[in-house]
Amino acid sequence: MKKRITLAFLLTTQLFLSGGNAEAQPKNQITVWSWFIASTMAKSIKAFQEKNPGLEVKYTYYNYSPEYITALKAAAASNSLPDIIGLQPGSLTQQYREQLAALNSHADREWGADWQSKIFPVNLKQMAMGNPPGDASFYILPQESQILVIWYNKEIFKKLNLQVPKTYKDLVIACNKLTGGGFIPLYQGAADGWQNENVFLMLANQLASGVVDEAQNGKSPWTSPPLVKAMQAWANLFKDGVFQQGALGAHAYPTGAQLFAQGRVGMMALGSWWMQESKFPPPLSPFVQNMNGYDFFYFPALEEGGKSSPPVGGIDIGYGMTKNGEKNPDAWKFLASLVRGEGLQQALNDLNDLPATSDFEPQGDVTPNIKEMYRRFMADLPHAENQRFLSPQISEELDSVLGGVAAGSVTPEDGLKRVQAVTDKALSKK
Amino acid sequence: MNKTAAAESEKKLLQVRRGSWVEQFPYLYVLPATLMFVGLVAYPILWVICESFRGANGKDFAGLDQYVRALSDPVFWRVLRNMFYWGTITIPLQMILGGSIAYLIERHTSKSRTFFRVMFFLPVVTSVSVVSIVWAQMYAPYYGIVQQYLRYIGVQLTIAPLGDPNTAIFALILVNIWQWTGFSMIMYIAGINNIPSELFDAALIDGAHGWNLVLRIVVPLLSPVTRSLLLLGVIGTLQTFPIVHLMTGGGPDHASEIFGTYIFKQGFVIGDFGYSSALSVLVLFLALGLSLLQITVLGSRLGPQTRRSASVLSPN
Incomplete structure (x- = not known):
């Protein structure tokens, strides 16, 4: 009896291991x-x-x-x-x-x-x-x-007779009109650190190309004037109504992307990956089908006569x-x-x-x-500025500071001092 | 089978048992459980304790540096404050709400009892991801679900509870209470059903009604359940992670940071395992201290009544 049980066990094991197909290679x-x-x-x-x-x-x-x-x-x-x-x-x-x-x-x-x-x-x-x-x-x-850009809904812009903003002033006007028209102006999932980093990188690189790269490599301080200005501009996006109310508690995915795809959002800071929405399984909204409802632009010039943000990505x-x-x-x-x-x-x-x-x-x-x-x-890819951070400590601290500055609990200067302190520490460990 | 045959069979069985190697080495009986405890509980704890003495690079011996660092880290103290809020608000509120709901369901409903039990327990078995997405949309001041209804009466929400550093932690606490009150309710339901009906009858004959009945009969008899919930609540508070991770990520600027999210960031995002291990050890000792305190203050020995109640609550 014992022998029979052992034999049965060995045979079962063999079958299990071979997937039940003796001929399978x-x-x-x-x-x-x-x-x-x-x-x-x-x-x-x-x-x-x-x-x-x-x-x-x-x-x-x-x-x-x-x-x-x-x-x-x-x-x-x-x-x-x-x-x-x-x-x-x-x-x-x-x-x-x-x-x-x-x-x-x-x-x-x-x-x-x-x-x-x-x-x-x-x-x-x-x-x-x-x-x-x-x-x-x-x-x-x-x-x-990828390249980071501001995507906008062409149909909504057409409906409200809006032009692609060339300056920050234009952007604020467009956002006010969008809000007045019952749309979310520029949806920001500011509870997600990555989305905040992306917008900050657009702002900073517009004011001085490569300035974030220099700061994270210790070649210039995080408290340099262009970065302080960029941080102030970041805070203004919340104060001036460019981002939707309550942006700090919002997420880009899935909520923001769904609202944008449904045509309830005027603009959203995303990247070239947004095009993949058109390849998702149906049903797709008419805006998303073949990307018919969307186009993109780079963040408009913060100052009159200035240039829009350069491509940022990688x-x-x-x-x-x-x-x-x-x-x-x-x-x-x-x-x-x-x-x-x-x-x-x-x-x-x-x-x-x-x-x-x-x-x-x-x-x-x-x-x-x-x-x-x-x-x-x-x-645009060959001219893109770097989007990535070399140390997770730096990006984590920047995320926290961006949240604090947006909420008004940290000043841009103090926040950037914090990022500088973390950068010094991270670079000293290398 | 006659008696002689049965006796012989028993004798044979005993002989087999006596001759077996397990009988000769009785400690082998506890070996599986011991191995599981060592492998799944003791070893990870020891590993984390050892890691907590390492530097940020995970290699050099750093002594108590990581613990000193924790005590001088302002975020650590903010986390501790948030955990204090979490525990002191969540645990009593969940118990009061859960107990009240349980009492109302068990004493004042009959046909709809099962329906209400299921409805109030539903959030407990709902995925945290779903809960977080739904509540984040409810909190959204401009496009949120609540806002859609408020618009009909001309109200425009202007605050964003999750985005304001002063309210973010409380907004999360509310979600947690909503999700876990059903658990307290089910525990109290088991406790209430374990109270002998004669006691209720006697109390009613003696003239106890309403609050009198609740405060003098039900609450004291449910104290073992309350103690269990308190212990589970403290441990649950220190283990909180997904709801905060999914809804705020501990932000804005660490305003809603808790131990779970902070340890996760330090260990898995930043890669500083030494510091995250030190934080984990501190949480371990905090949990141990609080549990011991509760057992000492509230009594560790279960009385006869408690034992009966505990047996009802036990899943087996």
Whole structure:
């Protein structure tokens, strides 16, 4: 009886392990974690597997916060990171630098020595952001880029007879008219640090190009006049009614994006990724269909006769190969596919965002309207200012200060002094 | 089976048991539970304590530096203040509201009892993400749900409770009370149903009605439930995280920061595991201290009445 039980157990185990199919060939598996939209990643994986029939990609999707960053931390502590992980340049990449493989030699072998020339300058800068002095390795390779802009609803503007604002004064007038017309003027999800950072970067770079980059690298103080002025301008957006009332308690996603898509919002500070809304499963609002209801502009000149904000942006998402992944000979193949292959092409076809390199563009069902927007973004990408922070301490403190200044509990000067103190501390640790 | 056969069978069973290796090493009985405790509770606590003595880079030994840093960190004191507000407002209000609702449902409804129980318990089982999105929209002064109705009577909300540093924490406390009052209610319902009906009958005959009945009969007999809720409330307060993380992220400018969000930011966003571990250890000792204080002050030994009540409340 005992023997029979043992035999049955062994047979069941064998069946379970073989998946019940004795003829199935074991596939080499590549494990990937990211916050990248699962439906688009599924298309990228399908395209990759069609080209590489013996390989299987196991993708695990996480919400970015807290799920993804918590999972990464726990896996890093237990040395169980997957082969490939989704990354943002700067602080997130730097946190896992010791667990990541340097990708330069892999890239050289795959795409030739001049592969870097195809990557937009802002992305190239961000790829090495936060590396210790003397470390020229890339631990992240960018898949997609983004540019931050102010999107506006063309139909609402037409209805209220509004023009695209050229100056801050025009913007305030437009916002007053939008509010009077029963619309949300410029929706700001100011409970989200990232959205506040984005608008602040638009303001600061308009007043002095690259000033935030200089400050975070310790080359100029955070209390310099352009940054104080930018912080004051940030506070004014709340006082002058440019942002909706209660913006500090509002979130960009899902609430803001839904209201914007429904046509209840005049403007919203988002990025080139907004175009992907047109590829979401139906039903779609008439504004979102083919992006017919939207267009974008850069933040208007704060002063009469001044220039609007320059393009600000950089890497939307990139990928790194972990040291565990380096042991898997197939991991690089999928990373290469995501960055400059059929995987990237699928993401672009879904209009997920802009490519990180100049030699790719979306294919398939893309309307002339979207193509034209795409062309404008791509023309601006080579001149984009850096959007990313090299240290999470600095970006966290800036987020807090932006919230405090907006609420009126901190003055711009005092707030920037706080950011300076944190920057000094962060830079001294390097 | 006759008696002889039964005795023989029992004897055989005893022999088998005596001969088994588990019988020879009786401590093996507690091994699974001990392993689980060590692996899932003791080891993580020890690991966090060890991490709290490390510097910001996670490598160098820093002694008590991280604890000293916490005590001189203004955000830490703001967090402590917020936790104090959270505990002192949430726990008693949830108990009073939950107890009142439970009493009204159990003593003053009959056919609709199940309906009300379910309705008031619904927020407890609703996803925190859904709760946070709905309440954030309700609080929104310009386009919010409440505002849509107020517009009909010409009222325009001008305050944003979640965006004002003076009100953000209280706005979150209100959401928490709304979500968790149902839990207090269900605990009190179990407690009320455990009170012998003879006691109510006797009290009524003696002339106890209304408030008299509630204050002199129901409240004292529900004290074990109240003690349990107090203990769970303190622990729950210190464990609070998702509602704040999702609604304000601890902002604006740390105005609604609590231990959960602050530890999360320091450990997982900034990557300073030494500091986040030190904060976690402080929370651990705070929870331990408060629990011990409650057990000492309110009594740790359950009386016969309490035991009966506790057995009702126990899930098994």
